[in-house]
Amino acid sequence: MSPEQLQNKFPWINTEGVALASYGLEGEGWFDPRCLLQGLWRKVQAMGVHFCHGEVTRFVSSSNHMETMSGEEVTLRRIREVHVKMDHSVEYQPVECAIVINAAGAWSGRIAELAGIGRGLPGTLQGTKLPVEPRKRYVYLWHCPQGPGLESPLVADTSGAYFRRDGLGNNYLGGCSPTEEEEPDPGNLEVDHDFFQNKVWPRLAQRIPAFKSLKVQSAWAGYYDYNTFDQNGVVGPHPLVVNMYFATGFSGHGLQQAPAVGRAVAEMVLEGHFQTINLSPFLFSRFYLGEKVQEHNIF
Secondary structure (H helix, E strand, O other), X not given: OOXXXXXXXXXXXXXXXXXXXXXXXXXXXXXXXXXXXXXXXXXXXXXXXXXXXXXEXXXXXXXXXXXXXXXXXXXXXXXXXXXXXXXXXXOEEEEEOOOEEEOOHHHHHHHHXXXXXXXXXXXXXXXXXXXXXXXXEEEEEEXXXXXXOOOOOOEEOOOOOEEEEOOOOOEEEEEOOOOHHHOOOOOOOOXXXXXXXXXXXXXHHHHOHHHHOOEEEEEEEEEEEEEOOOOOOEEEEOOOEOOEEEEEOOOXXXXXXXXXXXXXXXXXXXXXXXXXXXXXXXXXXXXXXXXXXOOOOOO
């Protein structure tokens, strides 16, 4: 859309500095993450999946040594048993396993370390870590009586700020990712309200003048499973820990991609290769090879 088309469609937008806008007419929208998660949770339970809540504390593995064609000696490991510390207990439960899927989100890097991934010389495959760490992000909910109406889509500004309506009562939620220099301490989930005042609100008000008058009603914080290498997901097996598969590192887009990733990992486990969608560019080996998969058009 041109700035003129954008202004005609959404008169509440300030088009200053806008050269072009993208507006999805179909196949786009937003959904409630918790509702989707609960729906998937209940469905797989009905299919016989058993959920066990606990913390992984150790992997027990067997190993074989081999030499690559280049002469590098590597160790192949297979996880045989996982030690899980149960909630409200000082004891652990040993769980025998054939397959381990590391979908631990923000903590998947720590789980990989427990499995020995990255414990090698720098620059080698054995020394290549899973570059996923927790990054704290804030979501703010505010009320604005004169804000955009029911026709308002989810809006992502080039400044990084975003928002959408929340219900029918002129409530909105949104936020903005910090710069590297502004990254908050991930050691807690406390909300920084000054970040909204100083970083988010000015950007919102510049693009949506009605947001110059708003009142924040609540806010919360959560974690991204942030891939520091290229901010894209890690999908598929580890080349040396041969029965650990990854579904992590999505850096804020995981729930959107979860159905496709779930199918891809299932195909890899059952068939040994991707079938429906070729996700080979997202394999772990790209970290060792230095092959980034970068998306420049996601805010």
